[in-house]
Amino acid sequence: MSSQAGERLVARGGLPCGRVRVAGDKSISHRAAMFGALAEGETRITGFLAGEDCLATLTAFRRMGVATEGPDTGGNLRIAGVGLDGLQPPEEPLAMGNSGTSMRLLAGLLAGQHFPTVLTGDASLRNRPMNRVAEPLTRMGARIRAEGEGGRPPLRIEPAPDLKGRHHVLEVASAQVKSALMLAGLYADGETCVTEPAPTRDHTERMLAAFGYPISRDGATVCLDGGGRLGGTDLAIPGDLSSATFFLVAAAIIPGAELTIEEVGINPTRRGGLDILRAMGADIREANPRTLGGEPVADLEVRGGRLHGINIPTQTVPLAIDEFPALFVAAAAAEGRTVLREAEELRVKESDRIQVMAYGLQALGVAAEPLADGIVIDGGAMSGGKVDAHGDHRVAMAFAVASVVAEGPIEVTGAEAIRTSFPDFLDVVERAGLRVATITEGSNHG
Structure with missing residues (x-):
């Protein structure tokens, strides 16, 4: 499967630092x-x-x-x-x-x-x-x-x-x-x-x-x-926790990063991704908790370090369903094995996120085995390379932030879909200290 002609990203890493805001939920x-x-x-x-x-x-x-x-x-x-x-x-x-x-x-x-x-x-x-x-x-x-x-x-x-x-x-x-x-x-x-x-x-x-x-x-x-x-x-409307997760992962997987994401919704029924990252050893603090528009919000402060692989608790799956592309990147950067099961829903999202993420991780040298209802990822070194987002906004953003630990640039085709959920993603990426450029094209890539 190839991406439609459109946009590709070239991500060259960086050290996430400072304070940013993400798009509304x-x-x-x-x-x-x-x-x-x-x-x-x-x-x-x-x-x-x-x-x-x-x-x-x-x-x-x-x-x-x-x-x-x-x-x-x-x-x-x-x-x-x-x-x-x-x-x-x-x-x-x-x-x-x-x-x-x-x-x-x-x-x-x-x-x-x-x-x-x-x-x-x-x-x-x-x-x-x-x-x-x-x-x-x-x-x-x-x-x-x-x-x-x-x-x-x-x-x-x-x-x-x-x-x-x-x-x-x-x-x-x-x-x-x-x-x-x-x-x-x-x-x-x-x-x-x-x-x-x-x-x-x-x-x-x-x-x-x-x-x-x-x-x-x-x-x-x-x-x-x-x-x-x-x-x-x-x-x-508070900041979108699903959008914030890309930046939480970018900062959590690289030592020396210190990033604050302001005014993010932390609804209890959306916290699965936060819980999974913390179980992997991520240093994430919820500062200045308050209520905005009937929803709990906080400033999320994350410090980079070393993560470890886990067996993801199945009860967290419905509470983190949109965060898994980013979480798969965290698993790829972690030490040891991460296993996800009972997540068949990921196969009927904007793309088959299990298969598409597995293809992309494999293209970057990561051992990723797709399962019928999940994936097994063995963390380790990540090379640069070319991956196809298959028109899926969350896949494209996940591989963009993966570049902070990659040994070379990551080129992501099919990135125009990012506009569906996060139209100012590239602006926030730049403010967070990452180097990501976009190129608009008129021919197929993939």
Whole structure:
């Protein structure tokens, strides 16, 4: 598989030092746009992530009649909410770009509308499974069909006036599926409950509370009643912990590094990556803890040193699912063996992250054995070389920061995807003391 023609990175290492800020949290930005659009009255947001994924969500609501102003370069965004029943039919299919979060959450929200819609996306998104959302929505009475082979997009959603609340017991821990069902529950008759097999990020629950919508939680089960209302509010979005993890890893794996990442969200349901790095011996301190927009935040201070390989606890997998490309780099730089199991979800992300990361690590001289549900990485010396990100933003960023311990430059093709989640990545990299250049091209590489 080759990358599409576009951008490549050339990363030449560096010593991470100083203080930086990362982009606003992607998961929270998606939800802020959605709930702001469905609220009654104006919502004002600061720190909104103006990456391609979140802009796809925002554009979808504009095409359904929601007026917005921004986001500007500071992430300031105003949304004139239309209420739960105020969306208008879009004139054409809603294009979600590369954003699986947009498609899965909007599938739940649109299941309760009075008009038909079609959700589509780019080639990568059209290859991702959607039945995990479509099937439980159908059991609520939704009329939703995945038109691609094997339950893949486009998704066609027809009006379903008789959505019924029900109790869903998920077999696979997924914040996106949970959130889609809760969004459908806003429009359903009666109570909608979701029980998870393991904790997942709870941004939807926190966001509902911020907009004044009552929910209840009993252990692993969260419930809400349909037919309520959301009220416009002011929201501040913290820095994205998944984005911060690239810099945590860059600093943790090289002695002498001292880096502070300011105002990062440290939601308990997102801390898996932090816990894994600490278990590997990373020196990470949470300074100045506080609350921002209903989310816990802190300044993360990391000092470089020597990490050691571990068997990654399976209970941390759902809490670190987006951080694994960076964590695989930490494992490659560590002493000894790191083993990950029960992480099949990584194979259906923007790329098959298990296989793509294994290919890239092997190209850099690292012993990496992909497994059906994980990977085995034996840490050691890392050479320079050329790797293909296969259009996956997190893979591209992971190999960029790996250059701090590589013996030569690392060239990463397919790096244009970084704009989906972290449009100012190169600026932050430079402020952190890393040397990464980007080259725009018009021919295939890989």
